[in-house]
Amino acid sequence: METQGNENQVSDKLALSLSQREVWLDQRAWPESAHLNIGGCNFLSGPLNIDLLKAALAVLVAENQALRLIPHDDGSQRLVEALEPQLELVDFSAVPNPEQAMRDWWQKRFRDPFTLGDTPPWRFALLRANDQLHGVTIQFHHLLMDGWGTSLVFQRWSEIYNALASKAELRATSDPGYLNFVQESNDYRKSAAFERDENYWHEQIPRLPAPLIEQRHAVGQKRALSESRLVVNRITRTSYQRLALFASQNGQTPFSLFMAAIMLYFARVASRNDVLVGVPTLNRAGRRFRETLGMFVGVVPVQVEFEPGMTGLELMNAVGAATRSALRHPRYPLSELARKLEVIRSGRDVLFDILLSFESQDYRVAFGEAQLVDTRQLFTGIARYPLSVSVCDFNADQPVELVIEASAACFSLPEAELLGERILCIVEGIAAHPEMPVQSLSILPANEYALLVTDLHSQVIANPDTVPFITQFEKQVEKHPASIALVWEGASLDYANLNRRAVQLAHRLAAIGVGANKIVAMAIERSADMVVAILAIAKAGGAYLPLDPDAPVARLADIISESGAVGLLIQEHSAERLSQLHTRTLFTDWKISPAAADELTHFAAPSSTDLAYVLFTSGSTGRPKGVMIEHAALSRRLMWLSREYGVVPDDRSAQATQITFDPSLIELCLPLIHGASIALPPPGRVMPEHLAEFAIRHGVTIMAFVPSTLSRFLDAAAIQPGLKLRVACCGGEVLTPEITNRFLLQTGARLYNVYGPTETVIFATAWPCRQMPAGSILPIGKAIDDTRIYVLDAGLSPLPLGVAGEIYIGGDAVGRGYLNRADLTSAAFVADPFRPGHRMYRAGDRGWLSVDGNLNFIGRIDRQVKLRGYRIELGEIESTLTAIEGVTQAAAKLIERNGQPLIYAWVGTRSGHSAETLQRVLRLRLPDYMVPSGIHVMAELPQSSVGKIDYSNLPEPTVSVSTSIARAPSSQIETDLLALWRNVLKNQTLTIEDNFFDMGGDSLAAVNILSGIEKLIGRKV
Secondary structure (H helix, E strand, C coil): CCCCCCCCCCCCCEEECCHHHHHHHHHHHHCCCCEEEEEEHHHHCCCCCHHHHHHHHHHHHHHHHHHHHHEEECEEEEEECCCCCCCEEEEECCCCCHHHHHHHHHHHHHHHCCCCCCCEEEEEEEEEEEEEEEEEEEECCCCCCHHHHHHHHHHHHHHHHHHHCCCCCCCCCCCCHHHHHHHHHHHCCCHHHHHHHHHHHHCCCCCCCCCCCCCCCCCCCCCCCEEEEEEEEECCCCHHHHHHHHHHHHHHHHHHHHHHHHHHHHHHCCCCCCCEEEECCCCCCCCCCCCCCCCCCEEEEEEEECCCCHHHHHHHHHHHHHHHHHHCCCCHHHHHHHHHHHCCCCCCCEEEECEEEEEEECCCEECCEEEEEEEEEECEEEEECCEEEEEECCCCCCEEEEEEEECCCCHHHHHHHHHHHHHHHHHHHHHHHHCCCCCCCCCHHHHHHHHHHHHHCCCCCCCCCCCCCHEEEEEEEECCCCEEEEEECEEEHHHEEEEHHHHHHHHHHHHHHCCCCCCCEEEECHHHHHHHHHHHHHHHCCCCECCCCCHHHHHHHHHHHHCCEEEEEEHHHHHHHHHHHCEEEECCCCCCCCEEEHHCCCCCCCCCCCCEEEEEECCHHHHHHHEEEEHHHHHHHHHHHHHCCCCCCCCEECCCCCCCCHHHHHHHHHHHHHCCCCECCCCCCHHHHHHHHHHHHHCCCECCCCCCCHHHHHHHHHHHCCCCCEEEEEEECCCCHHHHHHHHHHHEEEEEEECCCHHHHCCCEEEEECCCCCCCCCCEEEEEECCEEEEECCCCCCCCCCCCCEEEEEECCCCCCCCHHHHHHHEEEEECCCCCEEEEEEEEEEECCCCCCCEEEEEEECEEEEEEECCEEEEHHHHHCCCCCCEEEEEEEEEEEEEEEEEEEEEECCCCCCHHHHHHHHHCCCCHHCCCEEEEEEEECECCCCCCCCCCCCCCCCCCCHHHHHHCCCCHHHHHHHHHHHHHCCCCCCCHHHHHHHHHHHHHHHHHHHHHHHHHHCCCC
8 A cells, every 4th residue: 555644744845856857757758657666575584573664664764755755746746744654464374375476466566556646655565474474565656766775775674673673773874865866956957067968968879869679569559658578587696697707807797798788689680880778877976875765866878889890898898888988977867868869759759779777786684583585676567668678686695687578569478588588698608709709699599590590491391393283284184174174254165175275376386486494475365365375385395474465565575575585475356566576476376277176295394493484573773574483483382272272173263363463373373283273254454343243153262362452352242142262362462450350250261361572483471361459460471382481680690580680582482583684683592591502582571580480571671562462663663754855853652542552753854744744654664553643743853961862851742533543554543443433322423534534555444444333333423
């Protein structure tokens, strides 16, 4: 219980000391929080006179001003001259395990916040197990007491008790009174010393450092401090003495050694050359206030820069020097520095992310025959900083404790447990190898290193035997010739006839020189022709290069030229537009001659190392790059899908993904190697609403989605019974728990959240989705067959579990490289340092591995973005814009409007180009999904101090629904028309600009979409 007093004499309002004011500011920011409670607990072993203990407490309170101070919410305090303290008594003698019950009571009581203004905010409690064992706890609001003061409380309380018990004269203390410190503290605020300290700190820390620790976990209420993950690591007394001796022999203290370890760890994991850590300081003006109870502590920032080649010993010495320098200026309020550095304006509430506290106090005291044993500092379990580390050395007979208080917003409990082990590992590493450069010191314990490099991959299946998909398809032809392979509106094709047509086309391809590692481009809309072409190219031994037949002709010409394709496959109705793109252009031919109908010649099966396909992706330099994938890599991915999906002949996929996007391989190849079937929607992009109806009508069981279309698919599927979907994957964008939970409940099907760039074949990780709380972040899964996942630092060393770094993907399913781009290949496909002779792909994505081995995605390291599943290099858009005559500058960004992501561009030009003109030119050179939905034309773009475009200072985008529809590419039209449809349903006015239908190649797509909307809503728009 809190103290209750007889306030016979009460002082006027008093000012707080500067130290108290720092705490008061914190209290004001978090008024309902108990995070400012401090205190400790002990067991008393031996007989105890409780009446004498109470009497000693009364004397203690009477002689110490700090214990009679009552702070107020308004930042003032008053002194109570007379106070009758209360010792809370709790009996645990009837409890089966009284020691544990007392520990639980201590911790629960410690989480009760104090109420300011009525009584001094402290609690003294005595818990009884039996006559020989008691528990005693003292708890204070930090406004009244600091850690050093709590040790003084026990020492003086026991001293008074023992004097009363022996009737001896009580020793007088040297305490000058806490109010003297308060006065001196406020006098300092107006002194020249304050100004000198201010200048020192602003020279030391002239700007706000970037955060060291990222928030990665949802924590509930925004305006509440998060819970802390509390972990206690015990260091044997022998080990600690050895470490202390090492520090002492090198002129330092254990503090400098532990601080060096913490700084080294975060410098490595955050890729920083300087680290800032907060350190509490006694701030007791030498020995003058050494015996005074009260709140004196200040917090000083200690910053150390890492020099090239710095050794562990040099780092420890640098920490010692920086700390000694900082401690010469301990009185300057941290809040003043934070205000001048605009911490709050920067969206933060702390100057630093890490607080290191060294609690070295002597609690070896006795109350008569009752000895104080098992001293423990209490922690509220509330995180004020992302990370607080306390080294507690209270009794020479106890182990030293390294206590980790890690914010639940930044660390899981297992991550916090591992962090303590890592710090101790580095401490031992510095002591064992003081002359070793810090970059060479391991920051990982041996068991965690083995987990990251070996153990996480021990359960991943390695498939030594790979059979090309075309060979597997041919086996299904032999087993199930009459089974349906393809179905589309009003027609179907069985395996035998599909194979005949592929064989006939393969002969024609062979005649023009198609063979192993020869590339055949194909610009064919979704149809049976498209499937025949893929199979025929594979039969002839070649690699297929899919192209979007609706893409700008100039872009198609560039890709075909870059690829060195030996031929181009198109459909007859595309001849006028596409036939001039290649000198060897072949039409897909459905008219099989009688001779060809019986000609079932088997071509030689491709080698596993032959190219299976090439996909061109966006390039940051403005030049698309072709990703080369071999048959073995594709086969390995299909093996995992086959096993995990459990594909059977009754299954049917919906081929809705654009063929230029590698998830289309799930829809195309997976059914055909198992005797299952593919349902082909009409050509063009398929609206999710139409896809749902199509999937129901054709009994589709397997699908692939991107998150931005999945919710719309579910909307339509919800009002149309009969969906037979049983398994799907979703990737290309961040999948939310809301969409996931809805999918699982509504469909009853399995869903995998997947991740993997084109360079590693379809996807490289998968997470079987389950119901998750709203606001949580879904993992992207563990490595699938023939895959290894690493999260590495700049030196290609493994980063600890829970620490973000760059994602690297290894294993035997990694692509061959980039077509005719040796420079890009060598930069992105690098040697695997953990598997000699193997390669890994540098994904360019940031992520972290959780302790359960699941990969978690954060975002890109570069400026690449994902939009509706498409991988887009913003640099390619900018390069294409600056290639337009008269354009001198260009900047592109992914923005959000009305909840929809879209690309927006800013262009610097003095040539009078309009946004409409620039968009028209871009449509001739870029695929529609890369054309910005809006362009802001300026004379000159804002620049940074170094002459580069200042992306943070670009003008606000101005995009309206109507103009974005009038000028957007067809994929954006689809999104915007859906928004308009929803407006129609709400009886809002629908207006479309006249030039909506004056869009060249995009107009047909727009008309089709409008027709679909009219069908859905039952009236004309």
